[in-house]
Amino acid sequence: MSLSGRLAVAVASSLASFSAAAQSRYNFQEPVTEIAGQIYDLHILMLIICLVIFIGVFGVMFWSVFHHRKSRGAVAANFHENTTVEIVWTVVPVLILVGMAWPATRTILEMKDTSGADITIKATGYQWKWGYDYLQGEGEGIRFVSNLATPRDQIEGRAEKGEHYLLEVDNPVVVPVGKRIRLLLTANDVIHAWWVPAFGVKQDAIPGFIRDTWFQADKEGVYRGVCAELCGRDHAYMPIEVHVVSADAYSAWVAQQGPRQPAVEAEAETEAETEAETEAEADAEVGTSDESKPAGV
Amino acid sequence: MTHALEKYFVPEPSIYPIFGSVALLLFGAGAVMWLHGIGPGPLVLFAGVAILVYMLFGWFGQVVRESEAGLYGKRVDKSFRWSMGWFIFSEVMFFAAFFGALFYVRVLSVPWLASGDNEALLWEGFTQAWPSAGPNPHADPFTPMGAWGIPALNTLILLTSGATLTWAHYALLRGDRARLKLGLFLTILLGVIFLGFQVYEYFHAYADLNLRLDSGIYGSTFFLLTGFHGLHVTIGAIMLTVMLFRTMAGHFQPDNHFAFEATAWYWHFVDVVWLMLFVVVYWL
Amino acid sequence: MAAVIPERLQEHHHGAHTGLMRWITTTNHKDIGTMYLIFSFVMFLAGGVMALTLRAELFQPGLQVVQPELFNQLTTLHGLVMVFGAIMPAFVGFANWMIPLMIGASDMAFARMNNWSFWLLPPAAILLIGSFFVPGGATAAGWTLYPPLSVQMGMGMDLAIFAVHIMGVSSIMGAINIVVTILNMRAPGMTMMKMPLFCWTWLITAYLLIAVMPVLAGAVTMLLTDRHFGTSFFNAAGGGDPVLYQHIFWFFGHPEVYIMILPAFGIVSQIIPTFARKPLFGYASMVYATSSIAILSFIVWAHHMFTTGMPAAGQLFFMYATMLIAVPTGVKVFNWVATMWRGSMTFETPMLFAVGFIFVFTMGGFTGLICAIAPVDIQIHDTYYVVAHFHYVLVAGSLFALFAGAYYWLPKWTGHMPDERIGKLHFWCSIVFFNVTFFPMHFLGLAGMPRRVPDYALQFADFNALATIGAFGFGLSQLIFLWAVIKCVRGGEKAAARSWESAEGLEWTVPSPAPHHTFEEAPVVR
């Protein structure tokens, strides 16, 4: 069976890359938050349980396929029910499922607990960029817009693609390491989703509503994510870049933010857009501002 | 009589379905053209409707002829019963989508919008209430529709129409054709009066209450629920009218009148939907 | 009984129409079944060409073949066409052909309405596929049509809405027809618990259809009024909620995926016993398992919405309920394996596809279960992992079962045995290329590639290239099927009434090909 062979190779290599530093090819990216770690382990657990059942069930099936064939002179038996085995293979799976649900429940409750934040940041999805608003904690008042930084030429194949093709932005989010960050999400036009795999965070940004989630990165570094909800033409082109830095570096970044010109400009631009949007909403036409309509309409 | 199964009637090839398909194609295409202001949109749409009407007349006419010719035995009758029952169930599920939406906005989304971060960061000052046009600061104020005027009267009218229809049914079972006709006629009349009031109510809403389809979520749910109900009353009244004409043509026997019964089921279903509407849309 | 037939009815009794008019006016369940099957195959090719265009664009990072707007349109229409145009009508085609034959009925309960159910599909397909050619193009909001994005769309979206309405009407009428046929037209002695499992699974599927198609109609109607008439169902400013649409859609959408798999379970349950030469293991538990799956399917919908930010209690409820579905589905898998156990098996093409189905569908089921674990789903939602999951259950599940059923009943339809060599080639090419296409998508999703994107980061390049190569191989393999069917229609080894050595059931008691009219006198089942 080439297939199960490949499956085995895949699983073996994913287990091997458990602690690999490089971005994984076969499994989740290396987790840098407690939650992402739990998710990683949950997935491995699920994979192993499913694999064991799979091998068990198809072991039996293929044994039968090879041995109980007519060409090998097999004569068909005639049984067609057996209450005992039927009860067993109903009850045992239930027990296995309970075993899976238990750790998952714990993780869910932890993920959903957004209390006790050190810093609160609001992220707003726009077609097709992210706006960030530091609401509370160190850095309060910082606002900027974060756009894709990959040049058009790379996308259209006129230039060599860079290492972080499509995963780089002009103004990354900066947060201090080891601090609990509460993230509020909303959107201005259509639904977007803020996703950074290494944090185990994916949360839809829904226009007109605020949703929250949280993360606490344990390791400094640059972590990259993408918008994960189809949001129109440039859905593939609104990445997320988070720089997790030391407390000192963070303070320095905050101090440096004040006079930064482009951010303020960008903010003004966003403000104008929000205004136009509210007008549109007044006509009960949220999300139909002209610029976002597809061409030809 | 043997116990052998009676032969099940299988109709001859029929030209009507394709008319229905063309009709719906024109209807859909015409509606889209109309919505986007493309030239002959309304024309295409009404051509579709006309063909649909032709098809319904022809098709049901043929069913009636087959039925009167005694081609449908007991088994076909049973098929009709099953199918009408499940058709009504599908209609129930259609309304369920809209009732579900109403429930969701009343119990969940409006309170959410008026509390916590939603209120603090996005819709400052929005308070929870029903009826609501939502947190839009530019919303046009409106007066909600009261329950105890026309709607209450309409409830009475529909309930009475249910009773007159049942009365007509008993007359049919007894073979009392005169009362049957009278009962049917009264039922239709009540249905039409109901619709008249409904139309008046809509005018009233637009003219005096400033309550419109675009008056936020209250207007949306109000008009879609009552509107689809009104549409069903209209269809029911048309069905009843057909039954009246068929009665006058001497159709239906005390032991064989499923078309009448199906119409009655449908009418009662429309009644029940109204009662629910009355409670959750107008009253509470 | 029947009294005098009036003259004006008689005039309809002239002989059958010929040529095109025969197909347009037919009330014969076999003709209608054939039309359904042909229609669905044409739609499969159309949806497949769209998929190949997607795959061509995804062969390398960067934009090469199509621009993002068109890419999103293709993704959306690929999903809609495959689901509503290919898979669902194909199963209805099987139901039309086989259910009357299996229960000993002369035809479907409402033969004229049956014709309309089919003939509503071409108009719907015209609206849907025609929307590519209107200003602004087809809708590009994904097959799930989430607002507010779908509210932004142009004319193509309205065409899609009306197409969905028409297909809904067709499905509801078809489902009612099937329910009534099964409940009311069984031959004497054909009790419910003697009925072939294919009929059982379709009966339950039909109930699902009647219950959820109207809900979908309601959802898209609200989209239409939000788009054009100023309502605010899905607009927070007016007090609505975009997520409300998702609830309504998935209340339809999750039962919908079982609508596409339960009849497949039925087909496989017919085939395995035939080629294992042994009765189906656990017939009664199969019936109960199917019903349980159907009932559970109504309370799991929000597992598609774990990232919308619902309260923890909601996540827990929907996670537990979803996981439970593994139990009745497992019962089915175990029953099939137990049926093969100590059988006397041969592996003609239908059996190959059936065994392939069990093997690969179960992989898709397991990935479904992994999706059901809410914290894990937070990571894999809207990634290629989900794309892999549902192609495992839809392509290797529904589609493979359809192929299995087609090879199984082709002798009954055409009177000729399908060519085993071609059939086996089709199977092996399909299963190999299927896995080459979709297996790498698991890795893509885990590593972080989102779905519905025309372009992606560099680390996903090699698996995408592999998937694209697989997709073209898989697509070409489907031409082998076309070849097998055409060859079988044209000629080949004559099929006996009982075309497979130990096939059981009333359909094998009538000659092959099945005459135009069968069971006009009901058979008696002991």
Ligand code: HEA
């Ligand atoms: C034929 C169609 C089909 C079928 C049968 C299924 C079956 C299942 N699906 Fe799938 N699903 C889809 C079609 C289907 N799905 C589609 C189209 C989507 C995406 C829609 C979109 O977003 O566009 C989707 C998405 C989807 C999601 C959302 C993912 C996301 O978007 O984030 C989830 C989450 O819970 C899920 C779960 C399941 C589960 C638990 C099953 C279960 O029914 C599977 C049960 C089977 C087994 C588990 C295997 C056999 C069992 C045993 C051998 C017994 C022993 C096992 C144990 C005890 C573990 N599916």
Ligand code: HEA
């Ligand atoms: C219902 C059944 C069904 C079926 C059968 C398929 C079949 C296939 N699907 Fe898909 N698919 C969906 C249902 C289905 N799909 C759904 C619901 C979505 C989600 C849409 C959304 O996100 O909104 C989706 C999305 C989807 C995506 C993700 C798109 C995105 O996120 O942007 C991809 C990408 O690879 C894909 C690929 C394929 C391929 C390669 C096949 C192949 O199996 C197709 C094979 C068939 C052919 C290729 C045609 C036959 C051959 C010819 C016509 C001859 C010519 C051929 C050659 C010259 C080679 N599908």
Ligand code: CUA
């Ligand atoms: Cu924003 Cu996708």
Ligand SMILES: [Cu+2]
């Ligand atoms: Cu689902």
